[in-house]
Amino acid sequence: MSHSLLEIKDLIVSVEDKIILNGINLTIGTGELHVLMGPNGTGKSTLVSAIMGDPRFQIESGQILLDGKDITEMKADERAKAGVFLSFQVPEEIPGVTLEDFLRTAKGSLEKRPPKILQFKKELKEQMKALDMDPSYAERYLNVGFSGGEKKKTEILQLLMLQPKLALLDETDSGLDVDAVRTVTKGIRAFKNRKNGLFIITHNARILEGLDVDVVHVLEGGKIAYTGGQELISKITQDGFGVLGKGVGLHEGL
């Protein structure tokens, strides 16, 4: 039996005094893959950013537990050390810092000791190859001048190198061509195991091909409006959020 990896209780989140999430309750067990869907502007990114500890979002009340440990008050780096990872919708560019140096610094911070150089280099090379990434990207400044697809692959590369307990993927497939989505999916498959968990925001079923989705949540009006199984995805991608019934999809622009 899986135990709960992530548990969110009555979470209320605001930005600039405006309530975005109004009472989120959600549990993701170990080994599970959950999908978060919902119309644009309903707060999907807000939810994963708040779980990661983005200081732009104010947690008004509620709790976020990881492995039963309360991380609600923690800063982003402490949450990362506790095992949370966010694949950003728009990854940041860091001029002057190479992808390799950055990853080594991050791994060193998470594991509290610097990784062994040769082993690290070997692993990085292998993971980049698996993601069809040009090895020269390791020497390039992080995300600077990367295409949209390269940035997203780099996020998945970080996921694979850092091996968090809980991976939050915020539209990692958006703006990618078919091949790139396939590569990202391959990376997710390689990451997924019985001890970790995934929470994926997507508008597109393609990223989930070949993955077993355990639960699908639909966010609407600042709340989880609908929860179901994998079958929801094809329903929504074919017929839109309206098919789920009243309320869903009508509150654009929140």
Next chain:
Amino acid sequence: MKDFKQEKTRVDQADRTIYDVKDRLDPAFLMDSGITPEIVNQISREKNEPEWMRLFRLKSLKLYNEIPLPTWGPSLDELNMDQIVTYVRPKSTMKAKWSDVPDDIKETFERLGIPKAERKSLAGVGAQYDSEVVYHNVRAEVASKGVVYTDIESALTGPYSEMIRKHFMKLVPPSDHKFAALHGAVWSGGSFVYVPAGVTVEIPLQSYFRLNAPGAGQFEHTLIIVEEGAYLHFIEGCSAPRYYVANLHAGCVELYVGKNARLRYSTIENWSKNMYNLNTKRASVEEGGTVEWISGSFGSHISYLYPMSILKGKKARMEFTGITFAGEGQNLDTGAKVLHAAPDTTSHISTKSISRDGGNSTFRSVVTVTEKAEGSKSAVSCESLMLDSISRSDTIPVMDISCNQADIGHEAKIGRISESAIFYLMSRGLSEDDARALIVGGFAEPIAKELPLEYAVEMNNLIHLEMKGSIG
């Protein structure tokens, strides 16, 4: 200037616990504070200088007393010249071997990494302790090529005295400004390098300067002549411990780059936070020659530093790459100047500045293109990063173009550190301080990669040191 106070500097009053590196202060000779013709004569006598130099000093002192303080830059009101000991000579005389250098001095240098650099087979080390060169060594293979690397005092009395006389303070005349005049009057120590035509010095020559006595000013002079077709990389590194008394550094660097010659001049200055760094650096470049400046300015209370390149010959080139880091209580006014005085000359100025905790950083550039400089190109770019809302960054570019056929560009970017970038890095496990340091280190990377590895490492360490406890 009649009211000079002739107070003895009482070194026993200094609070030794504040020293970064503690040394027993035991100079063989400590002069009275304040500057008078008698003092200047005394300096000259102590050095057994030729008469022309003594007269040059006296003429400079006269100019110093006549020229007013600059009013266009950071305030120098708190700089008390009367309190500055101009000449503190360590008890050791010139040493050829490391093992002969007195232990306490050696220890200081060891902390500054001199022997390590030596081990790493740098060509030669001329290190200045207080005002006199105490340790100096040029590797045999460099000397065998006819390269001269010596302290400037020796050069003044040796076979190169005529060459010194011909070049000394000709690029930076004492009349240039008040502190050039002061330098002319009381200069002491420094390096002389002569690279004959066609000689390539493959390993960099380096010199390490440091102040060690409370209230001691430092006025070292660097004179480098690189003849036709020759190449040299000279590295100047500075660091100083902390003092209570206002400290002044008014050095002077003169670089003569011959036809088709190339000189790379790298500096990392890391002065104590009470230092007034009023340094003057200038290069003249003949036809087809290149001067490359790499300049890292850390520390000091106030800095005025604008290395100037005079592109005298056709197709002469200059490149300036600089970084300035201003923290709490620091006002660093830095930049570069270039004079395009011949056709098809090229200049490229690229600087970065970082300010935090109320630090003030100003970038100043002056690009002058004379009517003779047809077909010249100049590109200036400066980028500033402010780490908080109480810090300040200014850009003051001046361009004086008297030629229609010149290609001149200027680009300035001023920004604050991105909070979303900090969150991104923190989401990967980096603490807020580490995230900031990584971003700032990345910002400085284009400068670091121009430096030899150990200096790049030193600069990164300095950035991390400066970033410690940075207020968000």
